[in-house]
Amino acid sequence: MLSTITLRKNMKTAIITGASGGIGKELVKLFLTNNWKVLAVSRNTKALEDIKHKELIVLEADINKKEDREKIEKLSDTLSPIEVLINNAGKLLNKPFSGIDEKELQEVYSANVFAPFHLIQRLLPQLIKGERGHVVNIGSMGGFQGSVKFAGLTAYSSSKFALAGLTELLAEEFKDENISFNCLAIGAAQTEMLAKAFPGYQAPLTAKEMASFIFDFATKNAKFINGKVIPVSVTTP
Numbered sequence: 001m002l003s004t005i006t007l008r009k010n011m012k013t014a015i016i017t018g019a020s021g022g023i024g025k026e027l028v029k030l031f032l033t034n035n036w037k038v039l040a041v042s043r044n045t046k047a048l049e050d051i052k053h054k055e056l057i058v059l060e061a062d063i064n065k066k067e068d069r070e071k072i073e074k075l076s077d078t079l080s081p082i083e084v085l086i087n088n089a090g091k092l093l094n095k096p097f098s099g100i101d102e103k104e105l106q107e108v109y110s111a112n113v114f115a116p117f118h119l120i121q122r123l124l125p126q127l128i129k130g131e132r133g134h135v136v137n138i139g140s141m142g143g144f145q146g147s148v149k150f151a152g153l154t155a156y157s158s159s160k161f162a163l164a165g166l167t168e169l170l171a172e173e174f175k176d177e178n179i180s181f182n183c184l185a186i187g188a189a190q191t192e193m194l195a196k197a198f199p200g201y202q203a204p205l206t207a208k209e210m211a212s213f214i215f216d217f218a219t220k221n222a223k224f225i226n227g228k229v230i231p232v233s234v235t236t237p
């Protein structure tokens with residue numbers, strides 16, 4: 001009985017966006033298996049119905065919408081403190097540069113840069129309340145200096161560069177607070193997004209394998225690493 005109470009008291013909370021599939025859903029499962037409470041955010045919540053767990057809170061929300069971000073903030077107040085926020089939701093556009101219209105560019109930047117920006121702003125008070133908060137932004141090798149680049153990804157990869165930059169700036173601005181900000185510039189993992197962007201290409205990693213790296217990084221490194229953009233890739237350059 002006592003050990004159950006102690007366990008519950010020590011239970012930490014993670015918020016994961018883009019939780020309905022790919023890497024995000026695998027992350028949700030990993031956090032739960034490792035005794036974390038999880039707030040899983042995505043537009044499609046049906047895809048999470050097969051995960052039955054008492055510490056899972058599923059929130060139907062579009063991170064691009066202000067009113068939905070407010071829902072996330074409200075819920076996070078009740079879960080405080082938040083130890084980990086993983087900005088995993090992302091939008092990919094594979095289209096020649098000249099054909100990209102304003103709306104498409106806006107959509108990509110909204111999901112990959114503006115929404116994480118606003119969410120971090122809103123969740124900051126809960127993230128600095130605990131032992132040490134960790135914001136992990138999921139970037140891309142396409143948004144990492146010196147990596148191989150692909151035609152058609154100007155909007156997507158440049159937005160991931162912006163997310164990486166945001167990470168470094170937040171680490172500087174909040175260096176005296178109880179929080180770390182890092183960006184994982186991940187390489188290819190086999191997900192729906194990758195299959196859509198590169199039909200026929202087989203990634204060297206599954207979503208589960210990539211999630212397991214992200215989980216370890218997010219839960220163990222807040223004290224040691226801050227303000228870094230880390231390439232998670234086995235290929236060169």
Ligand SMILES: NC(=O)c1ccc[n+]([C@@H]2O[C@H](COP(=O)([O-])OP(=O)(O)OC[C@H]3O[C@@H](n4cnc5c(N)ncnc54)[C@H](OP(=O)(O)O)[C@@H]3O)[C@@H](O)[C@H]2O)c1
Nearest residue numbers: 018020021022023042043044062063089090188189191193
């Ligand atoms: N897979 C790769 O090879 C690869 C490589 C580099 C970087 N990444 C990055 O890794 C992250 C995860 O990608 P993935 O491959 O796992 O993609 P995925 O399978 O397409 O999953 C993306 C998730 O983001 C959610 N999402 C998208 N827009 C959203 C919004 N406006 N509000 C809430 N949720 C939203 C989607 O859920 P709903 O549609 O239900 O909302 C979905 O659960 C992304 O940031 C991606 O850019 C992936």
